[in-house]
Amino acid sequence: MPQIxxxxxxxxxxxxxxxxxxxxxxxxxxxxxxxxxxxxxxxIIIENGDGKRFGNGKDIMSILALGILPDSEIxxxxxxxxxxxxxxxxxxxxxxxxxxxx
Amino acid sequence: xxxxxxxxxxxxxxELLATAMFITGGEGTMSAVALDHxxxxxxxxxxxxxxxRSADEGVGVLVMTDLYGGSPSNICMSLYDDMxxxxxxxxxxxxxxxxxxxxxxxxxxxxxxxxxxxxKENIYLASDFxxxxxxxxxxxxx
Numbered sequence: 001m002p003q004i005x006x007x008x009x010x011x012x013x014x015x016x017x018x019x020x021x022x023x024x025x026x027x028x029x030x031x032x033x034x035x036x037x038x039x040x041x042x043x044i045i046i047e048n049g050d051g052k053r054f055g056n057g058k059d060i061m062s063i064l065a066l067g068i069l070p071d072s073e074i075x076x077x078x079x080x081x082x083x084x085x086x087x088x089x090x091x092x093x094x095x096x097x098x099x100x101x102x
Numbered sequence: 103x104x105x106x107x108x109x110x111x112x113x114x115x116x117e118l119l120a121t122a123m124f125i126t127g128g129e130g131t132m133s134a135v136a137l138d139h140x141x142x143x144x145x146x147x148x149x150x151x152x153x154x155r156s157a158d159e160g161v162g163v164l165v166m167t168d169l170y171g172g173s174p175s176n177i178c179m180s181l182y183d184d185m186x187x188x189x190x191x192x193x194x195x196x197x198x199x200x201x202x203x204x205x206x207x208x209x210x211x212x213x214x215x216x217x218x219x220x221x222k223e224n225i226y227l228a229s230d231f232x233x234x235x236x237x238x239x240x241x242x243x244x
Contacts, residue, residue, distance in 0.1 A: 025125045029199060033129070036203060061196050061224045067231075 010079040011087035016071065018098050023068035025060070027097045032060040034093050040080030042090065044068075047075060057090070104205045104213055105157030106132040108193060109150055109178055110168035112139065122198040130202030133157055137174045147177050154185055162186035162210035164201065164217070166193035188214035196224035 017023060023031070035042035035057040042057030046066050056062040057076065068074055076094075078086040108115040115134035122132065135153045137146050157163045163186065167175035170191035178189050188210055190197065197217050204213045 025199075026127070029125050030127070033203060060199055061220075065224075065226070 009083070010077055011083045012075060012077050013087060013091060014073055014075045015091070015094055015098070016073050017068055018070070020070060022070045022072070023063060023066070023074075025064065028060045028063040030093060030097065031090065032058055032063055034089055035086070038078070038080070038082050038086035038089075040078045040083040040086045042086060043075075043077040043079075045075040045077060046072065103131060103159055104161055104208065104210050105154075105159060105163035106130070106166065106198075106201050106205055107135060107150075107153050107157050107163055108132065108166045108198070109135045109137065109153075109174040110193065111137060111172060111174060114168055115174075118193065118195065118198060121195060122202070125195075125199055126202050130205065131157075132198070132201070135174075137177070143173070143177065146173070147180065150174075150177050151181060151185070154181065154187060158186065162188070164205075164210060164214055165189045166197065166201075167191045168193055186210065190214060190218055190221070192221065194221050194225070197221040 019027075031044070044055040044057045044063055044066060046053045046055075046068065053066055055066045066074075076087065076090055078084075078090070080086075108118050110118070113136055115136050119132055119134040122130070133153055133156070135150055137149070141149075154163050154165065165178045165187050167178055167189060168191070169175060175189065175191050178187070181187065182189065197220060200220050201213070201217055204216060208216065
């Protein structure tokens with residue numbers, strides 16, 4: 001009998017980085033620690049014309065390695081049992097840090 | 103919670119600690135021991151021992167030293183049999199920042215092994231990225 005795999009729904013939101021320094025160390029740290037507090041998988045993704053680069057949203061160095069510059073777009077994905085709450089909190093955090101106050 | 107102590111030459115340990123605390127917003131429990139180049143070995147050993155005792159909450163202390171074979175590292179290694187410690191040499195900022203999130207959730211031995219690998223994995227050669235980005239830009243210009 002063929003197996004049927006049902007993919008879980010996933011939260012996916014695209015945001016623009018508006019602050020002067022992009023996603024720098026302190027922002028990446030805060031994002032990773034918040035990501036760690038959820039059971040869901042958290043990914044930070046850069047999509048451009050020739051492909052995607054994925055970062056683990058629970059790891060500061062994985063986020064920093066994406067080199068997220070001011071004015072760039074990122075996609076946040078959350079997938080798992082608490083994906084709605086995770087996305088809500090991550091977006092709130094990014095809104096908080098994504099203003100030019102650094 | 104596993105204690106974390108940075109032990110290094112000159113003022114390096116304090117600077118690393120201050121920078122790690124800046125990035126993490128003061129989260130985490132870490133301390134620093136600065137070993138002056140002229141300090142007496144017995145005195146330095148006693149200084150380090152005291153710092154390790156203070157940092158130990160009963161589950162051990164992860165010591166991060168700057169240079170394997172250097173005096174701070176050798177002094178910490180001389181305490182290995184007497185205290186519940188693990189020592190990582192070649193401390194860097196990625197390891198310190200990651201230690202904050204692991205110290206509450208991992209035991210000493212697991213944390214030490216994870217951080218050793220993490221430190222190595224997070225050293226990058228910028229030209230690897232830049233050459234690849236430049237090659238893509240040139241392709242796009244054609």
